[in-house]
């Protein structure tokens with residue numbers, strides 16, 4: 001079978017250049033005589049790989065010196081626990097904008113006082129809820145947001161105004177897809193398997209003045225302060241995933257970095273949304289002002305027809321278009337590594353499908 005276009009939400013499409021490079025280097029990384037998978041994480045060769053990935057991330061996101069970059073395990077879900085364990089002392093505010101935001105909020109409730117300051121749960125998360133500045137606690141330990149809601153295809157249009165309260169952001173599905181001023185955040189975290197690299201790696205970017213606040217009971221592997229002191233190597237880091245992420249970030253730099261990929265991402269999303277706005281068969285799900293440029297959700301309104309579409313698309317080499325079971329319908333995840341050609345093929349296919357019905 002030829003390579004197909006993969007629209008899965010994560011693990012997701014990866015840049016072909018990175019996969020080829022990994023294949024070339026699989027048995028013998030740059031004359032070391034070893035596969036990266038076989039290297040000790042304490043070796044100087046591996047430290048070079050690790051440092052390279054961190055420095056590419058710093059460069060591409062323009063991460064200021066006063067932020068620590070941690071490369072961890074446990075997924076974004078691990079950070080749902082790590083966030084309150086590291087920061088929650090009195091009370092924290094949460095924006096409930098989707099399934100993952102809700103899960104994070106529930107998890108934080110195990111550890112302390114949590115307030116839900118806005119929610120679109122009643123509307124099945126078809127939009128990002130407006131956050132009323134008056135609803136925010138100016139003394140909160142942090143304000144928690146999810147910048148892109150992967151399942152529902154919505155994107156936070158603007159950060160709430162919250163004074164000096166540090167913003168903690170789950171950026172799992174839109175990190176590196178658009179320019180982001182890191183200085184506006186206290187903490188940014190992301191599971192790598194959407195827009196950074198393969199699964200198994202979790203990136204945490206934390207402002208240094210927020211370290212040192214962890215609850216005494218915090219498991220060491222979730223403790224940002226401990227991990228920062230140990231250079232993310234309290235224990236074995238996800239060595240191969242970190243290497244692969246480095247290859248993906250090199251690709252991104254070669255494409256012109258975040259600004260250039262953002263412009264391409266806007267073009268890709270526009271192709272799909274323009275078509276959806278015109279189509280008489282397919283309807284976009286997310287409300288217009290909340291639309292994600294990474295995950296595009298749509299449906300026909302007829303479940304059998306949705307299923308037929310997903311199957312026929314897969315037969316045509318357009319994979320994994322089925323929506324998340326919580327949202328139904330279809331979802332096209334069009335992360336950085338999805339070429340414009342893939343989106344064009346998808347829109348062509350949708351046209352054809354619509355004409356034949």
Ligand SMILES: *Cc1c(COP(=O)(O)O)cnc(C)c1O
Pocket residue numbers: 010074075076077078100146148149150170171172173191192194
């Ligand atoms: C995928 C995703 C998660 C869950 O990530 P894991 O790495 O599987 O724990 C959390 N938040 C968002 C926004 C996601 O897209």
